[in-house]
Amino acid sequence: MSNFPEKIKNLQNEILKLKEKHDFLILAHNYQVPEIQVIADFCADSLKLAEFAKKADSANNMIFAAVWFMAESGAILNPTKKVYIGNYEAFCPMARGAPEKLMKKIKTINPEIPLMMYINTTAAARAQADYICTSANALKIAKLINKPLINFAPDKNMAYYIQSKLNITVNPIPLKGCCIVHEKFDAKYIKNVKKDHPKALILAHPECRPEVQEITDFIGSTSQMFKFVVDSEFDEFIIATEIGLLQKLERETKNKKIYKAHDKPICYNMKKNTLESIKYVIEKQPEEYLVTVPEEIAEKNKVLLNEMIKNSQ
Numbered sequence: 001m002s003n004f005p006e007k008i009k010n011l012q013n014e015i016l017k018l019k020e021k022h023d024f025l026i027l028a029h030n031y032q033v034p035e036i037q038v039i040a041d042f043c044a045d046s047l048k049l050a051e052f053a054k055k056a057d058s059a060n061n062m063i064f065a066a067v068w069f070m071a072e073s074g075a076i077l078n079p080t081k082k083v084y085i086g087n088y089e090a091f092c093p094m095a096r097g098a099p100e101k102l103m104k105k106i107k108t109i110n111p112e113i114p115l116m117m118y119i120n121t122t123a124a125a126r127a128q129a130d131y132i133c134t135s136a137n138a139l140k141i142a143k144l145i146n147k148p149l150i151n152f153a154p155d156k157n158m159a160y161y162i163q164s165k166l167n168i169t170v171n172p173i174p175l176k177g178c179c180i181v182h183e184k185f186d187a188k189y190i191k192n193v194k195k196d197h198p199k200a201l202i203l204a205h206p207e208c209r210p211e212v213q214e215i216t217d218f219i220g221s222t223s224q225m226f227k228f229v230v231d232s233e234f235d236e237f238i239i240a241t242e243i244g245l246l247q248k249l250e251r252e253t254k255n256k257k258i259y260k261a262h263d264k265p266i267c268y269n270m271k272k273n274t275l276e277s278i279k280y281v282i283e284k285q286p287e288e289y290l291v292t293v294p295e296e297i298a299e300k301n302k303v304l305l306n307e308m309i310k311n312s313q
């Protein structure tokens, strides 16, 4: 915490004390700002956050510095804990593109086609799925399904990723569903960065468009990209994902050079979590920040999430 301004350090220290006093664990997604990443008990991608939340037993409360669907997964996997979100307005816009009603309709029209859903959806919508995946295990899960045709919601770019790697047909539902942050990366910009740094490897998240996926050296979740950089014998990387991961890499891999693949790769929804909002939630534990999932939806999700975690090993 030593490089932060005094005001930030004071706030971080207050949160750390409140966290002990009110018996909280802080779980942060890799897209959080650095001042939140460094005070979190655990900072990772959505799969690892779900695995951590499932096993967490050192506190009675958890706060997710993330977006709703991640906190919902934590609440479902570890129902003995109280789970809070760092800002109740932190929603993933893509998750809203595949509502429960649409997923029910798809299952009714095509009951025989497996419905695989990205975890970036609401728990209510996910309850309609046959399988759940994250960006870290999408290929593994699709391989296990072992069918030539899959319906996949809600990211068309992730659908393309699975289809192109496994040579099967993956129908994107809805047709144009995507992450507004990753959709912005374009191959031309990345090729220009590469011209300036010819030795750099290109890494991208599978939520990036096909034209970006096709020029990469590695595609993976944020935790997989982090590991790739740490383990790599190369020193320079162009990274097509949200800025939070690049900041984490710059902080934790001092000998590597990290280049942005877009001018402003920022998820403003993730950034609705702030030190101030986290302090407020831990201190006051307001009802509207408490994450609850109706029992029937939670039960269906629990089965699917546990299956996904088991199949990710």
Ligand code: SF4
Binding pocket: 067, 091, 092, 093, 094, 095, 120, 179, 180, 181, 182, 207, 242, 267, 268, 269, 270
């Ligand atoms: S980066 Fe994209 S998919 Fe992730 S929370 Fe933000 S909008 Fe949703």
